[in-house]
Amino acid sequence: xxxxxxxxxxxxxACAISGALSAMNRKFDLFGIFIIxxxxxxxxxxxxxxxxxxxxVSWMQSTLTIYLIGCVTTxxxxxxxxxxxxxxxxxxxxxxxxxxxxxxxxEAGIRTGLDPIFCISLGAITGCFGGVIRDILCxxxxxxxxxxxxxxxxxxxxxxxxxxxxxxxKANIIYIxxxxxxxxxxxLVVTYKVSLPLFTVKxxxxx
Numbered sequence: 001x002x003x004x005x006x007x008x009x010x011x012x013x014a015c016a017i018s019g020a021l022s023a024m025n026r027k028f029d030l031f032g033i034f035i036i037x038x039x040x041x042x043x044x045x046x047x048x049x050x051x052x053x054x055x056x057v058s059w060m061q062s063t064l065t066i067y068l069i070g071c072v073t074t075x076x077x078x079x080x081x082x083x084x085x086x087x088x089x090x091x092x093x094x095x096x097x098x099x100x101x102x103x104x105x106x107e108a109g110i111r112t113g114l115d116p117i118f119c120i121s122l123g124a125i126t127g128c129f130g131g132v133i134r135d136i137l138c139x140x141x142x143x144x145x146x147x148x149x150x151x152x153x154x155x156x157x158x159x160x161x162x163x164x165x166x167x168x169x170k171a172n173i174i175y176i177x178x179x180x181x182x183x184x185x186x187x188l189v190v191t192y193k194v195s196l197p198l199f200t201v202k203x204x205x206x207x
Contacts, residue, residue, distance in 0.1 A: 003172045004107070007179070009068060011100030015041040016069045018093040019134050020076035021083060026138055030077075036134055037073040040097075041065075043130035048105050048122050052112050091190065094131065098150070099182035102127035102157045103175055110165070120158035127154040127182075149189050149196060157182040 019040030023033040042059045049057040059065040076083060105126025109119030128144050128151050135142040144151040157178050164174045188194070 003175055004104075007100045007175055008104055009064075011097050011104065012041045012065055012068055013072050014093040014100065015097035015130050016072040017076050017083070018097055019130075020073045021080070021093070022134060022138060024077070024080055033077060034070070034073050036137060037076070038069055039137065040130045040134040041069050043133040044101050044126040044128060045104070045130075047129045048108060048126045051122070051125070052108060052114075054108075091186075095183045095186045096179075097130070098127045098154055098186065099157060099179035101130070102154045102182060103161055103178045106158045106161045106178075116162050119162060120155055123158035123161070124151050124154040127157075149194055150186075152196070153182055153185045153189065156185060 016037045019037035020033050022040070023036035028036060042057075042065065045059065046057050049055065102123040105123035106119045108126070109122040114122070131150075132142040132144060160181050161174055161178045164177060169177075
């Protein structure tokens, strides 16, 4: 197994835990918890594969992903109190998933021969869209549209990946550096409450 494969499994694991915790926090039933964990783990990759015409999508090419999500979700339910005891555990697993899936998306774009800007876009889609689908199913505005700088962190990670790749840095170093950069930036963003400016339209009521 290569480091890339290991990171892929790590991303699936992290996002499945993130989805399961999110569902339990909203008091979903057992079926709902598994569904949210599943879509959080494979949602971004599915959208990416559809966009680049890779069918069947990656998680349908091996049952390992399905079994892994099932096992991780089951363990998350069993040890839910210990996971909740760890402060910001949801944030941590979500950040790991964002970092790992971003590099997987960028790598997919490079292999397909896409322009760098589309490679970065695929990285952001792979990293963010599982969370988008999760939030929509949980009846919330997706986090990438509010509060924290989320998608922008993924984009910065994608740029870092491409820059290092252009200088022919070893692949394993690129993977690790990009993931650590994304997690570090997210930590800084949340710690210092950095966010993009909000714009609203004033409605002038006619008298």
